[in-house]
Amino acid sequence: MFDPIETLKQYIACRSVSADSAFAAGMADARDFVTGLLESVGMRVQIVDTPKHPIVVGTREGDPSWPHVVIYGHYDVQPPDPLDLWKSEPFVGEIRDGRLYGRGAADNKGPFLVHLTALGRLLEEQPDLPLRVTVVVEGEEEIGSPSFGAFLAANRERLRADLCLLSDTGIPSPEQIVITCGLRGIFTFDLEITGPQSDLHSGLHGGVLHNPIQALTEILASLHDTSGRVAIDGFYDAVQNVEDWERAELRKLGKSADEYQRFLGIRKFHTAPGFDPFEATRFQPTLEINGIGGGYQGEGSKTVIPARAFAKLSCRLVPDQEPEAIWALVSKAIEDRCPPGVRAKLTFGHKGRPYVVVPPGRPNTPADQSPGLAAAFAAADAGVSEVFGRPPLYLREGGSIPIIADLETIAGLDSLMLGLFLPEDNLHAPNESFHLGVMEKGIEVSRRILASVAGARR
Amino acid sequence: MFDPIETLKQYIACRSVSADSAFAAGMADARDFVTGLLESVGMRVQIVDTPKHPIVVGTREGDPSWPHVVIYGHYDVQPPDPLDLWKSEPFVGEIRDGRLYGRGAADNKGPFLVHLTALGRLLEEQPDLPLRVTVVVEGEEEIGSPSFGAFLAANRERLRADLCLLSDTGIPSPEQIVITCGLRGIFTFDLEITGPQSDLHSGLHGGVLHNPIQALTEILASLHDTSGRVAIDGFYDAVQNVEDWERAELRKLGKSADEYQRFLGIRKFHTAPGFDPFEATRFQPTLEINGIGGGYQGEGSKTVIPARAFAKLSCRLVPDQEPEAIWALVSKAIEDRCPPGVRAKLTFGHKGRPYVVVPPGRPNTPADQSPGLAAAFAAADAGVSEVFGRPPLYLREGGSIPIIADLETIAGLDSLMLGLFLPEDNLHAPNESFHLGVMEKGIEVSRRILASVAGARR
Numbered sequence: 001m002f003d004p005i006e007t008l009k010q011y012i013a014c015r016s017v018s019a020d021s022a023f024a025a026g027m028a029d030a031r032d033f034v035t036g037l038l039e040s041v042g043m044r045v046q047i048v049d050t051p052k053h054p055i056v057v058g059t060r061e062g063d064p065s066w067p068h069v070v071i072y073g074h075y076d077v078q079p080p081d082p083l084d085l086w087k088s089e090p091f092v093g094e095i096r097d098g099r100l101y102g103r104g105a106a107d108n109k110g111p112f113l114v115h116l117t118a119l120g121r122l123l124e125e126q127p128d129l130p131l132r133v134t135v136v137v138e139g140e141e142e143i144g145s146p147s148f149g150a151f152l153a154a155n156r157e158r159l160r161a162d163l164c165l166l167s168d169t170g171i172p173s174p175e176q177i178v179i180t181c182g183l184r185g186i187f188t189f190d191l192e193i194t195g196p197q198s199d200l201h202s203g204l205h206g207g208v209l210h211n212p213i214q215a216l217t218e219i220l221a222s223l224h225d226t227s228g229r230v231a232i233d234g235f236y237d238a239v240q241n242v243e244d245w246e247r248a249e250l251r252k253l254g255k256s257a258d259e260y261q262r263f264l265g266i267r268k269f270h271t272a273p274g275f276d277p278f279e280a281t282r283f284q285p286t287l288e289i290n291g292i293g294g295g296y297q298g299e300g301s302k303t304v305i306p307a308r309a310f311a312k313l314s315c316r317l318v319p320d321q322e323p324e325a326i327w328a329l330v331s332k333a334i335e336d337r338c339p340p341g342v343r344a345k346l347t348f349g350h351k352g353r354p355y356v357v358v359p360p361g362r363p364n365t366p367a368d369q370s371p372g373l374a375a376a377f378a379a380a381d382a383g384v385s386e387v388f389g390r391p392p393l394y395l396r397e398g399g400s401i402p403i404i405a406d407l408e409t410i411a412g413l414d415s416l417m418l419g420l421f422l423p424e425d426n427l428h429a430p431n432e433s434f435h436l437g438v439m440e441k442g443i444e445v446s447r448r449i450l451a452s453v454a455g456a457r458r
Numbered sequence: 459m460f461d462p463i464e465t466l467k468q469y470i471a472c473r474s475v476s477a478d479s480a481f482a483a484g485m486a487d488a489r490d491f492v493t494g495l496l497e498s499v500g501m502r503v504q505i506v507d508t509p510k511h512p513i514v515v516g517t518r519e520g521d522p523s524w525p526h527v528v529i530y531g532h533y534d535v536q537p538p539d540p541l542d543l544w545k546s547e548p549f550v551g552e553i554r555d556g557r558l559y560g561r562g563a564a565d566n567k568g569p570f571l572v573h574l575t576a577l578g579r580l581l582e583e584q585p586d587l588p589l590r591v592t593v594v595v596e597g598e599e600e601i602g603s604p605s606f607g608a609f610l611a612a613n614r615e616r617l618r619a620d621l622c623l624l625s626d627t628g629i630p631s632p633e634q635i636v637i638t639c640g641l642r643g644i645f646t647f648d649l650e651i652t653g654p655q656s657d658l659h660s661g662l663h664g665g666v667l668h669n670p671i672q673a674l675t676e677i678l679a680s681l682h683d684t685s686g687r688v689a690i691d692g693f694y695d696a697v698q699n700v701e702d703w704e705r706a707e708l709r710k711l712g713k714s715a716d717e718y719q720r721f722l723g724i725r726k727f728h729t730a731p732g733f734d735p736f737e738a739t740r741f742q743p744t745l746e747i748n749g750i751g752g753g754y755q756g757e758g759s760k761t762v763i764p765a766r767a768f769a770k771l772s773c774r775l776v777p778d779q780e781p782e783a784i785w786a787l788v789s790k791a792i793e794d795r796c797p798p799g800v801r802a803k804l805t806f807g808h809k810g811r812p813y814v815v816v817p818p819g820r821p822n823t824p825a826d827q828s829p830g831l832a833a834a835f836a837a838a839d840a841g842v843s844e845v846f847g848r849p850p851l852y853l854r855e856g857g858s859i860p861i862i863a864d865l866e867t868i869a870g871l872d873s874l875m876l877g878l879f880l881p882e883d884n885l886h887a888p889n890e891s892f893h894l895g896v897m898e899k900g901i902e903v904s905r906r907i908l909a910s911v912a913g914a915r916r
Contacts, residue, residue, distance in 0.1 A: 184661060188759035197723025202746045203642060203857030206774050207738035208718075210728035213747040213769075214682060221679035224672060260666075265655025268799040270668035280665040288660045289671040290762050295749035296770055301646035301807045303772050304748050311671075312754055314761050316664050341726040349759045399661030 001124050002040060004117040004443060005100060005436060009093030011037075011109045012102035018053055018076035018143050026091075027139055030075040031056050034137050041120040043135065048155075050147035053139030059158075060123075060133040067372040067453050068132040068161035070413060071119070072403075073112030074141035074168075077104035078428045085430035099433040106425040110434035111167035111442070112137065114420060118446030122454075131454035134159060138403075141168075144350070145403045152410040159411040162372020162453060167442065169397060169419040172253065174438050177384045177445075179377075180417035182282070182356035182396030183404055185317035187327055188290075188349030191216070191334060192310040195342045199295075202303040210341035213294045213309040219337050219344070220311060223287055223330075228270045230287045232333040238320045240356075242283045243364050249394050250278050281398035286316045287330065314349075316400065323351040352402025357414045359394050369414075371456045376416045379452030383445040418445065459582050460498060462575040462901060463558065463894060467551030469567045470560035476511055476534035476601050484549075485597055488533040489514050492595050499578040501593065506613075508605035511597030517616075518581075518591040525830045525911050526590040526619035528871060529577070530861075531570030532599035532626075535562035536886045543888035557891040564883040568892035569625035569900070570595065572878060576904035580912075589912035592617060599626075602808070603861050610868040617869040620830020620911060625900065627855060627877040630711065632896050635842045635903075637835075638875035640740070640814035640854030641862055643775035645785055646748075646807030649674070649792060650768040653800045657753075660761040668799035671752045671767040677795050677802070678769060681745055681788075686728045688745045690791040696778045698814075700741045701822050707852050708736050739856035744774045745788065772807075774858065781809040810860025815872045817852050827872075829914045834874045837910030841903040876903065 014033050015026030031054060035045045038058030048055040053076060080090035080103045088094040090103040100110065116135070123129060136159075140147055152159065169180040195212035196205075225231045257277055261269065271280035294309025296302035315326055331346050338344035358365045359381075360374040384392040407413040420442050426432045472491050473484030489512060493503045496516030506513040511534060538548035538561045546552040548561040558568065574593070581587055594617075598605055610617065627638040653670035654663075683689045715735055719727065729738035752767025754760035773784055789804050796802035816823045817839075818832040842850040865871040878900050884890045 186661070186761070188761065195724055200722065201857065202744070202748060202772060203644070203739075203774060204855075205722065205739060206744040206746050206856060207733075207742050208727050208729050208735040209722060209724045210686070210726075211747055213750050214678065217675040217678040217747070217750075218682075220672065220675040224676075228668070264658065264663065264667060266653055266667045266799055267801065268668075269666050270797070270799045271666050275665075277666040281661075281663060284665050286660070286664040288664050288761070288763060289669055289675070289753065290660060290760060291753035291755045291764070292671050292675075292767065293751050293755040295747065297749045297751040297768075301770060301772060302748060303644070303646065303746070305746060306749070309750060310755075312759060314660060314759060316661060339728070341724055341728045343725065397662075398664060399659065 001120050002037070002117070004113050004439060007037065008100055008105065008110050008113050008434070011113065012093040012104055013091055015091050016076050016104070016139070017079050018140055019079055027053055027076065031139065034075050037116060038135055041116065041123055043133070048151060050140065050151065052147060055139065055147070055151055056137040058135035060131070062130065062132040066130045066132045067456050068134070069372065069450065069453050070159055070161045070164040071115045071133065071135045072164050072166040073115070073137045074108050074139065075137050076139045076142050077107065077109070078142050082430060087431055095436070098436050100436055101431060101433040103432055105432050105434040106421040107427045107432065108141070108168050110439055111420045114167055114439055114442040115165060115446045117443045118450055121443070122447050122450050129454050131450065134161065148403050149406050149410060152406055156411055159413060161413060162370045162456070163376050164407050164413045164415040165376065165418070165446070165449065166415060167418045167420040168401065169417050170421050170423065171419040172423070174422065174435055175388060175390055177388050177392040178419040179359070179380060179392045179394050180397050180419055181359065181394045182319070183354065184285070184398055184400050185321065185323055185352050185354030185405060186314060186400040186402065187323040187351035188312070188314040189327070190310060190312050190347040190349065191219070192308060192345040193219070193342050194308045194345070196305065196307050199307050200305040202305050205305060209305065210339050211305050212342050213306060215339050215342040216294065216309045216311060218339065219334055220289060222337050223333070227273050229272050230285070232329050234329050235285070235326065238322070238325070239285060240319045242279070243362065245362055246396070247279065250282070252393055253278065253395065282396040283318060285318050285321055288314050288316070290314055316398065317354045319354045319356045321354060323353060352400050353405035353409060355405040355408060356396065372453045373414050373416070375452045375456035376449050379449045380416060380418060380445060383448035387441045387444050416449070418442065459578050460495070460575070462571050462897060465495065466558055466563065466568050466571050466892070469571065470551040470562055471549055473549050474534050474562070474597070475537050476597055477537055485511055485534065489597070492533055495574060496593055499574065499581055501591070506609060508598065508609065510605060513597065513605070513609055514595040516593035518589070520588065520590040524588045524590050525914050526592070527830065527908065527911050528617055528619045528622040529573045529591065529593045530622050530624040531573070531595045532566050532597065533595050534597045534600050535565065535567070536600050540888060545889055553894070556894050558894055559889060559891040561890055563890050563892040564879040565885045565890065566599070566626050568897055569878045572625060572897055572900040573623060573904045575901045576908055579901070580905050580908050587912050589908065592619065606861050607864050607868060610864055614869055617871060619871060620828045620914070621834050622865050622871045622873040623834065623876070623904070623907060624873060625876045625878040626859065627875045628879050628881065629877040630881070632880065632893055633846060633848055635846050635850040636877040637817070637838060637850045637852050638855050638877055639817065639852045640777065641812065641859050642743070642856055643779065643781055643810050643812030643863060644772060644858040644860070645781045645809035646770070646772040647785070648768060648770050648805040648807065650766060650803040651800050652766045652803070654763065654765050657765050658763040660763050663763060667763065668797050669763050670800050671764060673797045673800040674752065674767045674769060676797065677792055678747060680795050681791070685731050687730050688743070690787050692787050693743070693784065696780070696783070697743060698777050700737070701820065703820055704741070704854070705737065708740070710851055711736065711853065740854040741776060743776050743779055746772050746774070748772055774856065775812045777812045777814045779812060781811060810858050811863035811867060813863040813866060814854065830911045831872050831874070833910045833914035834907050837907045838874060838876060838903060841906040845899045845902050874907070876900065
């Protein structure tokens with residue numbers, strides 16, 4: 001059985017940057033490396049082509065009556081820039097103070113190896129374990145998983161399973177594991193307002209036309225009320241009520257609003273009524289202006305009325321808001337509110353559905369939850385409590401991982417997201433690392449989860 | 459007596475670009491050339507130093523009881539770029555189809571020579587003409603006349619005169635002279651909104667804070683009502699009522715709103731209630747957003763909540779709006795409307811007062827109008843009617859020439875602005891030219907104006 005720390009070092013040495021074609025060889029190295037690992041635990045490996053970076057799929061077949069778990073990971077990493085801020089080589093794993101440093105250590109090579117090591121150890125102990133396993137390792141996560149939806153659609157049958165097990169979310173401290181139970185959905189779009197056919201002199205023509213920047217600010221300002229809520233009819237209609245247990249769970253996180261405010265460096269929170277800051281990011285949708293531009297932005301002044309102005313926006317969605325439905329509301333509101341003197345052009349960007357999974361035993365747990373998923377949650381709860389010394393928290397997060405919703409929507413798979421990386425792991429930044437204590441404990445928890453799912457025969 | 463066309467060719471050959479220090483020699487050439495011209499008509503010349511480009515001042519002394527006229531011009535020109543679009547050399551005057559082409563031909567070398575030629579001819583006819591003349595030719599007009607206010611303040615006594623005569627405004631056709639009777643004032647400012655101490659992930663933190671772009675759009679959108687008027691208490695309080703004769707004069711211009719709308723390429727005019735498009739740009743103040751920026755403006759999307767956003771704004775002012783007073787109202791309104799979660803920082807730019815001069819014989823002509831100014835207007839009216847075959851129009855313009863208000867405010871001088879350049883003269887653009895027919899007729903009108911002022915002894 002491989003040693004997880006040495007293996008992680010070797011895996012980090014594969015320079016698998018998906019965003020940069022100069023790293024094509026490193027991407028191939030990573031696929032070969034993952035292939036070898038999967039084969040070393042007895043799996044059959046298939047490389048599934050995509051338009052960009054192939055997906056590595058490992059399979060442990062078995063009796064169709066056996067439970068089936070899908071393990072998800074990604075072998076691609078963020079670019080290592082800026083290189084001069086790294087204290088050690090980004091593609092050479094180096095251990096310092098109980099952490100293994102290197103690009104991809106925490107995102108996602110280390111956390112993926114947690115589950116693969118757990119599987120290897122379990123199969124070593126119980127070679128006849130009645131569990132079917134499919135390991136899916138994609139190479140396009142850091143560039144938005146553009147091929148993953150098509151892969152899921154084409155492999156729906158072989159992915160029919162009790163759950164997807166993965167670790168690509170965070171924890172607040174090495175002692176406090178979080179099982180992520182929800183993610184916000186997202187869609188992005190651009191709004192362009194055009195007015196006169198060319199930029200105009202504001203002295204000669206100022207006063208006769210609706211300045212496109214002004215029209216843009218009028219439309220954008222109308223999209224929220226003064227309380228901070230989105231001022232579009234129907235926007236909140238599909239938003240699920242938040243269960244008391246979810247609010248209670250969040251309070252256990254023990255975060256201080258004052259500290260959060262200081263961290264953000266803001267004068268005052270601006271949350272929708274009825275939600276504290278920690279709740280607002282998790283349970284409420286948003287309509288956010290991510291960028292705006294138009295006219296003269298240089299030094300000094302240029303007294304111009306510009307021909308156009310634009311904004312880049314996105315919505316974060318919560319269950320049961322469907323991106324298409326909310327986009328229809330938002331785009332119609334913007335079109336309706338466009339003043340008659342200018343033209344509005346809306347361009348849709350990309351989207352991902354919101355996702356929520358309810359642990360067993362909650363008032364809103366679905367009656368038809370699969371025994372495998374329930375067993376996995378139970379094992380995770382007990383395992384985390386024992387191994388980490390503290391029960392996990394079940395929290396939704398404000399970010400979006402569209403593939404998690406895709407796994408459910410396209411392949412019918414709910415996910416158990418075992419958070420393993422820490423804020424100080426520096427994901428996407430120089431000096432990325434993975435906490436080796438969390439890694440070793442995580443392996444044991446994952447082993448118990450997998451064993452428990454194997455025992456959850458229908 | 460010099461020939462005005464040959465003289466204009468020589469003057470154009472002085473490469474006097476004030477914005478670019480590479481043209482320092484050309485600036486000196488132009489000063490020498492103007493000095494020689496002024497001396498050729500019998501004036502005493504002084505070069506007045508400024509921090510950048512000296513001012514050339516020519517003086518024709520005389521009995522203190524004689525009327526006194528100030529003639530204004532500027533010897534600096536715009537840069538000639540883009541050079542490849544010129545059909546002839548920018549600094550070599552070339553006559554084609556009754557026009558003299560070259561940088562500065564119309565702005566302002568040709569129109570200035572109109573008045574200097576008129577003065578020369580008049581003094582040739584009447585060497586004992588009882589008229590004191592001060593010619594002021596600055597070299598910083600194209601860079602905003604930064605030294606002109608201080609020059610006026612330091613030379614208040616020697617500039618005490620009946621009027622300032624100049625030509626640095628436009629006409630719609632070679633047959634229709636416009637005497638510009640008003641200019642809008644201006645001030646510019648920047649507004650910066652800051653929120654969190656750094657850019658934030660809109661998934662992790664979206665929903666807890668007032669996005670600085672959103673706050674900016676809310677403030678900006680609040681600055682106008684739906685009718686297009688500025689929604690700030692007191693903004694219009696000092697605005698003079700428009701006289702019927704001014705509206706009637708404007709109608710004589712015979713411009714078509716439909717044509718104007720097609721020229722602008724807009725769907726609909728957006729003028730303050732009670733003003734047609736031609737009136738709105740001349741008689742109404744504005745608050746215009748000239749630029750806006752913040753967050754991500756590149757391709758695709760980046761789901762960020764930016765730490766800051768900014769806008770660049772300007773107000774155009776009409777009599778009797780004082781820049782300082784309106785700035786106080788606008789800045790207070792913006793500060794009052796800044797939401798509590800963000801900070802607003804306002805930075806004042808530059809300013810110029812609005813200006814209006816009323817021709818004699820109008821219901822609102824000041825009772826104390828100087829006889830010299832009244833005589834100049836009367837001579838201009840009769841001269842233009844006879845020489846150009848059509849009476850001049852007396853119009854305000856929407857643009858701003860801060861030095862005209864400075865002449866009044868600092869030196870107590872009203873201006874007779876005899877428009878001489880045409881839209882097709884391509885000011886500030888390649889293939890600038892000056893219409894030689896307008897030039898010759900303009901000289902005759904100017905000669906009559908100067909002769910008339912000389913006869914207006916108190």
